[in-house]
Amino acid sequence: MATGESSVSDLIEVRVLLFSVLRECVGAGEVALTLPSSATGSDLVDRLVERYPSLDPYRSVVRLAVNRTYASLDTSLHDGDEIALITPVSGG
Amino acid sequence: MAEPTDVMIERRDERRWCALSAVPLPVGEASAFLFTPAAGGVSLFIGTTRRWTEEQDPDRSPKETERLRYEAYEPMALDELVRLADEAAGRWPLERCCLLHRLGEVPVAEASVIVGVATAHRAEAFAACRWLIDTLKERVPIWKREAFADGTEAWVRPGG
Numbered sequence: 400m401a402t403g404e405s406s407v408s409d410l411i412e413v414r415v416l417l418f419s420v421l422r423e424c425v426g427a428g429e430v431a432l433t434l435p436s437s438a439t440g441s442d443l444v445d446r447l448v449e450r451y452p453s454l455d456p457y458r459s460v461v462r463l464a465v466n467r468t469y470a471s472l473d474t475s476l477h478d479g480d481e482i483a484l485i486t487p488v489s490g491g
Numbered sequence: 492m493a494e495p496t497d498v499m500i501e502r503r504d505e506r507r508w509c510a511l512s513a514v515p516l517p518v519g520e521a522s523a524f525l526f527t528p529a530a531g532g533v534s535l536f537i538g539t540t541r542r543w544t545e546e547q548d549p550d551r552s553p554k555e556t557e558r559l560r561y562e563a564y565e566p567m568a569l570d571e572l573v574r575l576a577d578e579a580a581g582r583w584p585l586e587r588c589c590l591l592h593r594l595g596e597v598p599v600a601e602a603s604v605i606v607g608v609a610t611a612h613r614a615e616a617f618a619a620c621r622w623l624i625d626t627l628k629e630r631v632p633i634w635k636r637e638a639f640a641d642g643t644e645a646w647v648r649p650g651g
Contacts, residue, residue, distance in 0.1 A: 418564055419634035420646050464632070467567040483564050483632070487649040490561065490568075490592060490633030491538050491604050491624060 411436050411478035415447065421461075421484055424453040434476065440465070441472040443482060457486055500565060502573055507580070508589040509572035511565055516602045521589050529586045530609035534616035536624050538604040540597050544637075555640035558598045559647075564632040568592070571631045575623060583619040585610055590623065592633060603635075 415430050422428045432446060440463045448454050463470050464483040476482070501510035508524055518537065525533045543553040572590040579588060587609040597603045606624045610616040628649070635647045 416564060418632065419562055419636070464564070464567055467564075467570050469630075483567065485564070485632050486634070488628070488630065488632055489635045489647040489649050490563070490631050491628040 409436050410434065411438065411476060411480075413443065413476055413478070413480045413482050415443070416481065416483040418483070418485070420486055421454060421457060424457075425451050436478075438476050439472065440470060440474045440476065440482070443476060444472065444484070447484070454484075457484075460487055461485065500569055502569060506585070506587055507573070507576045508587075508591070509569060509576055510591045511563060511569055511572075512591060512593050513595045514593075516591050516593050516605050518602060518605065521591060521605050521607050524589055525587045525607045525609040527586050527609055529611065530616075531611050532613035532616040533587075533607065533609045534613070534620035535605065535607040536620050537602045538606075538624070539602050540599045542599045556599060557638050557640050558596050559603060560596050560636045560638065561592070561594045561603060562634050562636070563592070563594050565594075568632050572627070575626055575630065578626075579608070579619050579623055582622070583608075583610060583615045585615075585619060588619075588623075590627065592627075592631070594633070 410433050412431060412433050415432055417425050417428055434442060448458060462485040463472060464485055465474055466481050498514055499510055499512040522535060540559050542556055544556060545553050576588045576590055579585060585608050589607045591605040593603050606620055608616050608619045636644055637647050638644045
């Protein structure tokens, strides 16, 4: 998944997708984040809440999806990952 | 608000049909898909937009809904529908399974979701259908926003 440019770097870049109430909080459906290559899902959530404090109230209920599959917060992230923050869903 | 990008994205084979649709759900086609000589029972659950929602406080009058608007993380929602159908097929002997969800605006009395299964006997059909709609509501990344007759709107909290 690593690109030629970033394979020698200690940083990874990921896309973060936001939906419903989180998209409205941030004002965008997608943001790019650069993280240390050791970053986990909870590091990503920390970084996002730091940048967008209005996300803080949702922190305790949010689930993570990595590349379109639910993943736990301690999952290691990789360059190019597509991460989604999923608040409690309400389909049906 | 992100509009659904395609009219319908779907994954369909002879036994399993999962789809997200920006246009009214094809109820007749869903039941035709489920009818098969191997099945002795078809269970079809259709979720629709309800006009009245009771307030938790019994002294307040029910709220009137005008329409719902559904938003999805579309590629993952479709993947999750397929995973649900496959998981159900591992738990019950399903001859057919369809999971169809509408996106975008759904006016009152129109269908937002169709869950259908066909099995040899009715007990499995009821059980699988119940499990599928309950689990869909917990897992599939779709959110609904409710527009009320008084002009207000709100994202729906699960369990409500």
